[in-house]
Every structure is written in C-alpha cells, then in structure tokens.
Amino acid sequence: xxxxxxxxxxxxxxxVAALAGVDLEVASGSRTAIxxxxxxxxxxxxxxxxxxxxxxxxxxxxxxxxxxxxxxxVPAHRRGIGVVAQDGALFPHLTxxxxxxFGMGRGDDKRAERIVxxxxxxxxxxxILKRRPHELSxxxxxxxxxxxxxxxxxxxxxxxxPFSALDTGLRASMRKAVAELLEAAGxxxxxxxxxxxxALSFAVQVAVMRDGKFSQVGTPRDLYLKPxxxxxxxxxxxxxxxxxxxxxxxxxxxxxxxxxDTNDSRDVARIMLRPEQIGLxxxxxxxxxxxxxxLFGEVTESEFAGSTCTIAxxxxxxxxxxxxxAIGNTPLILRKSGMDAPMVGEIVRLTVSGKAHVxx
Amino acid sequence: MQSAVDLGHAGSPSKMRRMPHxxxxxxxxxxxxxxxxxxxxPLAFIIWVAVQTGWETVSALVFRPRVGExxxxxxxxxxLTVPIAIVLSVALAWLTERSDLPxxxxxxxxxxxxxxxxxxxHSYAWITMVPGLHGLWAGVLVSVIAYFPFLYLPxxxxxxxxxxxxxxxxxxxxxxxxxxxxxxxxPQLRLAICGGSLLVGLHLLAEYGLYVFIRFDTFTxxxxxxxxxxxxxxxxxxxxxVLVTCCFVLLGLxxxxxxxxxxxxxxxxxxxxxxxxxxxxATTPSLLLLVVITLLALGVPFITIxxxxxxGGAEVWRLNxxxxxxxxxxxxxxxxxxxxxxxxxxxxxxxxxxxxPLQRLLEGCNYIVGSLPGVVIALALVTITVxxxxxxxxxxxxxxxxxxxxxxxxxxxxLRASIAQAPVELERAASSLGRHPLNALWSTTIRLSAPxxxxxxxxxxxxxxxxxTATQMLAPNGTRTLAMAFWSYSSEIDxxxxxxxxxxxxxxxxxxxxxxxxxxxxxAGR
Numbered sequence: 001x002x003x004x005x006x007x008x009x010x011x012x013x014x015x016v017a018a019l020a021g022v023d024l025e026v027a028s029g030s031r032t033a034i035x036x037x038x039x040x041x042x043x044x045x046x047x048x049x050x051x052x053x054x055x056x057x058x059x060x061x062x063x064x065x066x067x068x069x070x071x072x073x074v075p076a077h078r079r080g081i082g083v084v085a086q087d088g089a090l091f092p093h094l095t096x097x098x099x100x101x102f103g104m105g106r107g108d109d110k111r112a113e114r115i116v117x118x119x120x121x122x123x124x125x126x127x128i129l130k131r132r133p134h135e136l137s138x139x140x141x142x143x144x145x146x147x148x149x150x151x152x153x154x155x156x157x158x159x160x161x162p163f164s165a166l167d168t169g170l171r172a173s174m175r176k177a178v179a180e181l182l183e184a185a186g187x188x189x190x191x192x193x194x195x196x197x198x199a200l201s202f203a204v205q206v207a208v209m210r211d212g213k214f215s216q217v218g219t220p221r222d223l224y225l226k227p228x229x230x231x232x233x234x235x236x237x238x239x240x241x242x243x244x245x246x247x248x249x250x251x252x253x254x255x256x257x258x259x260x261d262t263n264d265s266r267d268v269a270r271i272m273l274r275p276e277q278i279g280l281x282x283x284x285x286x287x288x289x290x291x292x293x294x295l296f297g298e299v300t301e302s303e304f305a306g307s308t309c310t311i312a313x314x315x316x317x318x319x320x321x322x323x324x325x326a327i328g329n330t331p332l333i334l335r336k337s338g339m340d341a342p343m344v345g346e347i348v349r350l351t352v353s354g355k356a357h358v359x360x
Numbered sequence: 361m362q363s364a365v366d367l368g369h370a371g372s373p374s375k376m377r378r379m380p381h382x383x384x385x386x387x388x389x390x391x392x393x394x395x396x397x398x399x400x401x402p403l404a405f406i407i408w409v410a411v412q413t414g415w416e417t418v419s420a421l422v423f424r425p426r427v428g429e430x431x432x433x434x435x436x437x438x439x440l441t442v443p444i445a446i447v448l449s450v451a452l453a454w455l456t457e458r459s460d461l462p463x464x465x466x467x468x469x470x471x472x473x474x475x476x477x478x479x480x481x482h483s484y485a486w487i488t489m490v491p492g493l494h495g496l497w498a499g500v501l502v503s504v505i506a507y508f509p510f511l512y513l514p515x516x517x518x519x520x521x522x523x524x525x526x527x528x529x530x531x532x533x534x535x536x537x538x539x540x541x542x543x544x545x546x547p548q549l550r551l552a553i554c555g556g557s558l559l560v561g562l563h564l565l566a567e568y569g570l571y572v573f574i575r576f577d578t579f580t581x582x583x584x585x586x587x588x589x590x591x592x593x594x595x596x597x598x599x600x601x602v603l604v605t606c607c608f609v610l611l612g613l614x615x616x617x618x619x620x621x622x623x624x625x626x627x628x629x630x631x632x633x634x635x636x637x638x639x640x641x642a643t644t645p646s647l648l649l650l651v652v653i654t655l656l657a658l659g660v661p662f663i664t665i666x667x668x669x670x671x672g673g674a675e676v677w678r679l680n681x682x683x684x685x686x687x688x689x690x691x692x693x694x695x696x697x698x699x700x701x702x703x704x705x706x707x708x709x710x711x712x713x714x715x716x717p718l719q720r721l722l723e724g725c726n727y728i729v730g731s732l733p734g735v736v737i738a739l740a741l742v743t744i745t746v747x748x749x750x751x752x753x754x755x756x757x758x759x760x761x762x763x764x765x766x767x768x769x770x771x772x773x774x775l776r777a778s779i780a781q782a783p784v785e786l787e788r789a790a791s792s793l794g795r796h797p798l799n800a801l802w803s804t805t806i807r808l809s810a811p812x813x814x815x816x817x818x819x820x821x822x823x824x825x826x827x828x829t830a831t832q833m834l835a836p837n838g839t840r841t842l843a844m845a846f847w848s849y850s851s852e853i854d855x856x857x858x859x860x861x862x863x864x865x866x867x868x869x870x871x872x873x874x875x876x877x878x879x880x881x882x883x884a885g886r
Contacts, residue, residue, distance in 0.1 A: 075531070077534050077536050077537075083529060089528070
C-alpha cells in the first residue's frame, strides 16, 4: 500500500542520537512534510532516505525495494531519488543548461530538447540556460535545482528546506508552484522544513519531529486542531490553553461552557483553542449589565499590522472555573482582521465557535 | 565581474553604489602597477642588453643548435614532470583528505614534508646514492619528488573546502563515485591545479642546483655556466630571453586553462562536513603508494644525509661558521618573506575581484620576473645598482628586493587562491555595515585570506632559505648563508662537510613546512 516505508530508523553521530527510532509511511504520489525545530534530526532522516548516509538500524523500503536495512544500504546514485538542497547546490562550473542536463546521458540526442522543456516546466526562460549559477537569483537557483532533479524522473523527490532562502512573497508562490508541478508529474514528495505554515500548506501528511522521533503524524488539519500535546500545539500555531473540567462533551472553563472533541469526563483537564475560534463583538460597560451568561473583556493592547491586528484582551468576568485566579490575569492574545479591530480600552463581548481540543 | 580598467572610470548607472569600492580599487591598482613596474626592471635590463648588442649578434646567439637542444630539454622536462606531478598530487590529496586511509593526518603531513628539503639537496641525496643517475628521466624523477607538494598543498586545501552538497547532488542524479569525482570534483580543483602547475613549471625553468648534480642541461644551468665561465653578458642574456619566452608560453597556457570561473560557493549557509570514502580493498595499495612516495621523497635524503653525517663525525660540525650562516639565513628569509607578501597583496586582490586585461598584464609581469632564474635577476640588479645607484650595490635593500621579485609568485598564488574562497559579498556586507572600504577589505577579505598569506610567507621564506645564486651575487660582503656553504662544499665534492648544512636547512625548513601544513588545515576551518 504505502510507497515509502520506514521502520525503526536509528542513526548516531558519536554519542549523539540524531534519529531514535523513526517510522513513516508515505502513499504513492502524495506530499509529506517533516517539520521540526533545527537539530531535531529531520535533515539526517532526509540524508538517509537519499542514501548519502547509511542508518545504524532500521529499514527503508521504496516501492517494494529495500534501500537500507541496518548498515547495508543502496548507494545514492542507484536509488533514483531526486534531492533539492537548501541552497540548490548548483554546480558552479557548469551553465544552467548543463546543470539541468547533468543527470541525463550525454549521448542523449533529445537532451537539449528535454532541458528546454524542463526549464519551461519550472518556469525558467530559455535565455537563462547559457548563464552560470551565480548570475541567478535565489528563486531561480531553486527552480534550476528542481528541474535538474526532475530531469532523471525520480521515483521520490526530497526537498530539504528549499524555500527557506527565499523571501516571503516568493516563498509562498514557489511553494504553490512546486506543489502543483510535482502533483502534475505524479512524483511522491517529502519536504523537510522548520516552518510550520509551510509544512501545513504544502503537504497532505505532516510529521512533527522532535529529538530524533516523530511526535505526531497526520493530516495538516488533524495536527492543527488536535495536537497531541502542548508543544506540538504551540509549534504549529498560536494556541490558547485553558484549565477546565470536562464531562459529557462539554468543558467548563474560564471562557464558559465550550463544546469539546471528546466525551470523557475529567475534573482537571487542559483544553486548547486556536485564537481564530474566538470572536469579538464591540460593546460598552453599560452593555455588560444584566447579562450574567455572557463573557466580556477589555482590550489592553492592539498592534496593527496591515491585514491583521494582534489584540490582547483581559477578561472582565469569568465563570468560576477550577483555577480561575491564575487565568484571570493573563490576557488572551487574538489575531483579528485589521479592518475593524477594536482599540485599546474598548469593551468587547467574546464568543467561542467550534469545539475545543482536550489534551490527553 | 568587473575589469580593473572599468573600475577606474565612472560607471554611470550604479555610480552611487560603486563609489567607495572604486576608490579602494584605484588605490590597489596603483600599488599593483608600482610593484609590477619594479618587477619589470630585470626584464627591461635583458631587453636593453639585447638592443645594445644588436640584431646580428642576437640572432647568432639565439638561433644555434645549442639553444635548440636546451629548448628540447626544458620542454620535455616540463611536459613530463607537470602531468605526473598533477596525477600524483590529486591521488595523494584525495587519499589523505577524502578517504578513510589509516593515519591520513600523518600521511598528509608527510606529503608536505618534502618541501622542507631544498631541491638541490634532493638531487645531492640521489646522486650520492645512485652515482650514475643523469639525464632527462633522472631530472623528471627528482623534479616530481622535489616539487609535487606545490601541487599537493593547493589541491588538498581545495578538496577540503569543496561543498559536499554538490557531490551529494551529483550522486542523487545517478552518478557513481568515479563519475562524481571526474565531473564534479575535478572541475572544482581546476584553480588549484592551474596555480600549482604554474608554480611547479616555473621552478623547473628556474632551478639550477638540482640539474647540475645530475648533469641535465636546461636554460638556467646554461645561463649560469655562461656567467661563471666567461662572464659573457650578451650570450647569457639571450639565453635568458628565450627562457623568458618559455615563461610567457607557460603563463599564457595557465590563463587559457584557468578561465574566469567563480569558485566561491553559490548559495547560503555553511557547508556540511564532508564524509570520508570507504577504501575497502583498495586500502593496501593506497598505503603502498604513500609508503613508496615517502621513501623516495623523504627516505632517500634522510638516509644519505645521515650516512654523510656519520662518515664525517664530529669534525664537520664547525660551530662558529655554522652559527653565523644560520643567523644570516634566518634574518634574510623572514625579511624577504614579509616584503614579498605585502607586495603581492594588491595584485592578488585585483586578480580575483577585478580581473581584466590590465590585471592579467600586471600579474604576467610578476610571474615572468618570478620565473627568471635568480642569477638573471641578480645580474640585472648588479648592473643597475652599479650604473645608477652605486650606494645600493650589495646592500641588504637590494638583496631583499631581489628576493621579493623572485618569490612574488609564491605569495601571489597562495593569496589569490584564498581570496577566491572569500566571497565578495562579505566585503560588501562589511561596507554596508558602515566600514570604510579599506577597513571593510581589512576586516573581511584580508582576515579571511590571512591563512593564505601566512602560507605564502612560509613558502617565500622556504624559497629564500634555499636560494643560492642571487644570494651569492647580491648579498653584502661577508654573507655566507647555509645554501652558499652547502654549495661550496659539495662542489668541492666534500659531501661530508656539506651534510651538516643540508641537515640544518632541512631542520629549519621543517617548522615552516609544518606551519604551512597547519595553516592549510585551518584554512578549511578544521
């Protein structure tokens, strides 16, 4: 079923364990992102899959072919796996055209044609083919590296933080273009990145890595809304984490009664909301009176950033939760549209939409 | 890339941005031009003599069988020695830097160590061990052994600095290890191979003592013979003219092959550490190769010198005489090395940052002068000082200038290679951080090329320590360096008395060679 299968992969560098038992399954033609803080072992994993290094223990099987089993490994040049490195790793002594054609047979009479075609696919102008790598911008270099890797029709494409050297606008468009390109070519892809937004938007399967292991693997939506623990939750985006008691599908929290994604009952639990689940409605101090079932807050900070506005809201009343005192003084940090954001000092009514996630 | 000439003029569209950079460039160009003009003095002298001699005498002196014979000898020597030295050095450098050869660090050091032995001491060692050794193949053998470290050093440094991501990329594109080496690694070594080959080639053209021992005639030995036997100025000078032409050819070839590639890494971030290749069954033959090379390059001189020292006993150690020679040699070496490196700095910077026709011309001047045999430079300086500035004749100043002129290429090659590895972006970054251009240059490129400069200085000092003919002609009266003493004893066939000097020269060169080795390691950040 799965195209790439990794089982119990271990790799040590001296006393340091870079990988401490990694399992992963990747479906054919899919896109997987491996995301984690720097030094978590994600690049090591990529190098083992590519065949640049051999694992200490564990198996890597690609399309039924065993690539590595313990110390025995098929060398990189017999794997047919494409790699796009962080900075492109273009050969400085060759022209762009020769870089793209590097993996093709030199006697190939369709070589020149293929090079032009690949350049077109990755969105490079034909005129660029005679230039040298250092004359190209970072984005162009990445496109060349991608074309070069695609030239050998790889079974699997590995992208090692290929967008991290690009500026924000270019990064998003390159990411989209590359995803579409690889999708159209039907190439199974693994992306390694430390940027969680990149991982979530690029992949259909995301694996969060920490200390040489995967802490959670799943779809981007699952990971974002149902992270296993607080660290994953905060790594993947802003999170509001609250104490609560849960029973019968609801939680009683400082924000009142909120639907949760479990039917368990516990007196002491931690629930998580994404800030975008909390809605704000302008009101005034007068509007607060006589509505004991509603939640109000005062805006204490407002930071305008164009399309969005980051707002800190201090709760003015709360609903007798287990440890209300602690949470009562911590303002909620919310990100709202910059269009009509409330100003400092304004009173707002807070509403919660969707379900909160309960940490196990 | 921008040419040196362009830098001197106002470039209209990017005028604002280039202003400070241009001022530095102009400074450096001026300095380089001054150095080159000074370097041209001996060459001008040869031309001047030719003009004075008149065309008839010149053509009679140049177009004769003897010159043809010398030309064939010299050409064959270069054509055989350089390729052998390249192949050997690449193999040794790869084994010591990129394979899991047992004791790689020790072997790396042993591959540099032959530099500590002056070429004529190599020759002395071989001739006293195999007295019948002579002719072309003997010349090639001893030359390869004496000079391959000049190639090994830059090649191993370049191998260490290569970004392994490129090799990974090539492997991922389906290339096996051999093809990766041929298509990705070798092209990146081109600058190192070109620089090293040029250096070896120039040594072959300029060396005197080595070929006298094994009775192999080159232009240089013929020129010295002319001077020593007849003091026949024009004849020797015309031979020197042909030799200069050979240097032109060598230099042109190097420029042609080197091209104008960019060798700094493309892209951001620091390179990963390299992995060493597993030799497997090739380990034993590889070790054997290194053992054989070490025996030939270090074993033979070691055994010979030891044998003569034992034969000579205590009486060959005339301590007063030796102590004086030692002090003089040390002083001359260090002062000359400093002068040569400072003089080479502007030229090296321009050749990487602003290459162009002017730069190539200037650089060419330096190489040609550096490739002239010491005796030609010395004679030129003797004549010039005697005729124009008599007080400078046989002074410290003149001999140091001669050293600087002769050994400028050594300093230049090391400096140039290390500046090529320091990306120009760093210099610009420093400028944008508010540094004055000269200050920016100092805190980035010069700092980064410091290991290269140190390596260059060590090479120059080594050269001066082992220099013979120019020292004999130019040094102030009463000077007797180690090389002079060694030469005068061994030409009297008093090999035993020469041995202590050979021993001291080697012993003194060893720390410098060690420094060279350590610096070249540090250059790669290890």
